[in-house]
Amino acid sequence: MMKRARSWWNKNGKETPELSKANIPQHVAIIMDGNGRWAKQQGMPRIVGHQSGMKALKRATIAADDLGIKYLTMYAFSTENWTRPKDEVDFLMRLPVDFLAQELDELIEKNVCVRMMGYEENLPDHTVKALREAIRKTKDNTGLVLTFALNYGSRSEITDAMKAIAQQIESGDLTTDDITPDLIEKHLLSKDLPDPDLLIRTSGELRISNFMLWQLAYSEMWFTDIYWPDFNREHLYEAVAEYQRRTRRYGGLK
Numbered sequence: 390m391m392k393r394a395r396s397w398w399n400k401n402g403k404e405t406p407e408l409s410k411a412n413i414p415q416h417v418a419i420i421m422d423g424n425g426r427w428a429k430q431q432g433m434p435r436i437v438g439h440q441s442g443m444k445a446l447k448r449a450t451i452a453a454d455d456l457g458i459k460y461l462t463m464y465a466f467s468t469e470n471w472t473r474p475k476d477e478v479d480f481l482m483r484l485p486v487d488f489l490a491q492e493l494d495e496l497i498e499k500n501v502c503v504r505m506m507g508y509e510e511n512l513p514d515h516t517v518k519a520l521r522e523a524i525r526k527t528k529d530n531t532g533l534v535l536t537f538a539l540n541y542g543s544r545s546e547i548t549d550a551m552k553a554i555a556q557q558i559e560s561g562d563l564t565t566d567d568i569t570p571d572l573i574e575k576h577l578l579s580k581d582l583p584d585p586d587l588l589i590r591t592s593g594e595l596r597i598s599n600f601m602l603w604q605l606a607y608s609e610m611w612f613t614d615i616y617w618p619d620f621n622r623e624h625l626y627e628a629v630a631e632y633q634r635r636t637r638r639y640g641g642l643k
């Protein structure tokens with residue numbers, strides 16, 4: 390069993406000045422980018438980068454849990470990633486299976502609740518089966534909510550929400566006046582999640598790539614040149630420290 394890393398502020402029995410326990414982002418969403426470039430840098434095939442990316446995902450989960458982050462949402466596969474070579478897609482689809490085979494017991498022990506955000510259709514049976522099992526076994530857990538965004542795309546999600554609402558109007562169950570941001574949110578794949586407070590993207594790319602377009606409206610963003618497989622606890626602390634230096638105004642003045 391892995392030794393549980395101690396919380397940042399508990400290291401010496403007191404809170405460090407860098408991070409305030411009172412202002413930990415509730416929901417952190419991460420675009421895990423740079424696996425391929427990391428592998429290339431090592432002279433390795435791309436899948437080795439994804440394999441190492443899986444280890445980084447584990448590190449990030451434990452570190453987020455230790456920090457007291459309540460929701461961690463990881464962009465693991467987008468609706469656009471199907472255009473990659475079949476071998477790479479097949480490998481990526483096996484990663485949740487391997488990850489959960491290796492880590493589910495520890496996630497359960499840590500009271501983590503696993504969820505998925507994305508379209509099940511098109512996913513291979515083994516991927517769906519592993520995810521469903523993890524979701525079922527952890528559904529009553531009250532700790533960190535770890536969501537895999539898998540076969541997720543925000544434009545599809547918003548389009549589907551619009552269609553569902555339009556159908557309810559057509560059937561007379563709703564009127565146009567019933568359309569509110571709240572109603573739209575209830576039709577998004579993220580309906581059980583609060584909006585992310587902090588978005589992290591690795592690998593130096595400065596874009597959102599069809600990830601949680603609606604939900605990121607007022608999120609703070611933190612970008613790093615680090616490739617995802619190199620991401621560790623210290624980078625998460627750095628991102629949270631930067632988050633704590635920001636003043637969130639939500640369009641207001643304060």
Ligand code: FPP
Nearest residue numbers: 421422423424425426442443465484485488
């Ligand atoms: C982007 O890097 C990364 C992905 C498309 C896959 C992310 C998946 C993981 C980190 C592992 C997920 C693990 C589980 C358990 C779901 P890239 O391949 O686009 O890198 P590049 O831009 O350098 O080519």
